[in-house]
Amino acid sequence: MTPLLFTHSRLFAHAGGFGINLNLLDTNLINLVIVIGVLVWFLRGFLGGILERRRQAILADLSDAEDRLKAANAALAKAQGDLAAAQQKAAQILADGKARAQSVRVESEQRTIEEMARLRQDAVADLNAEAARVTDLLRREAARQAIETALATLPGKLDDAAQARLIDQSIQSLGNG
Template identity: 80%
Template sequence: MTIQFPAPALFAHHGGFGINFNPFETNLINLVIVIGVLVWFLRGFLGGMLERRRESILADLSDAENRLSSATAELERAQSDLAAAQHKAESIRRDGVARAAAVREESEKRTIEEMARLKEDAVADLNSEAARVSDLLRREAARQAIERALASLPSKLDDAAQTRLIDQSIRNLGND
């Protein structure tokens, strides 16, 4: 038995289009059953898949947050190490500059001391040479004076003067 409504017949006459409300002819019942069965079976299957996917995404997010916090901690530690290394490098540079200045000052001091010692040695050598030359000149002058005196002595000394001179020399030797 088909129930016909005036509206479908109306729509069918005016352009070949109509709506069939008969559930048996349209397979409406079969579609409802198939859709219901699909929803009932797929709810657990799709729900499980979606839940596993959700848990996987949450685990990935948690892992990413953990890696971010770990990377942040590593970055802070690396920045701290960098600051310490820069401080140590600056300290080493300052120590190097101070050591170079101390070495330069010590070198200058040793150079000045060496120059003073060389000057003292030169003055001592000069004084020694001057004393040697002076002594040589005195000896030469004394030798020449003795030669002149000996040359002129025989003509100026008679026997009495010679005796007085010898006696006076003997007395002088006795007083020393």
């Protein structure tokens, strides 16, 4: 019965219809199973090793990338800290500069005021000295004119007896002095 079934299925397949060949030896199904089994067994070790090495390489690359990311984050944090410190230092320098400029300005104004006061005092002293010199000059001139006037009018007003009395009084006042 089996050969007849195979024959009919073969005939049916040749006729252009659909048929199933159930002869395992004829269809090479056993050979295919053996070849596929050997390929799976052989390739599992070969491809498994390749895939495992690839997996290890990917894990190493990921670990390296994570390490570089940590180092980059640490460097970024340090750089940000350095930037903040530099900005704080710059702000301090700016504040110190402004304070120094204000101090210099106030000191300069104070020196200018003191110099102006000194110049004013010098001017007042010069003015007082000039006034004293002019006053002294005017007194001398007034005394000279008074003496000239007295000398000019004195000989006509004094007689010999008055002149002798005047000389005696002058000598006495010199003696008492």
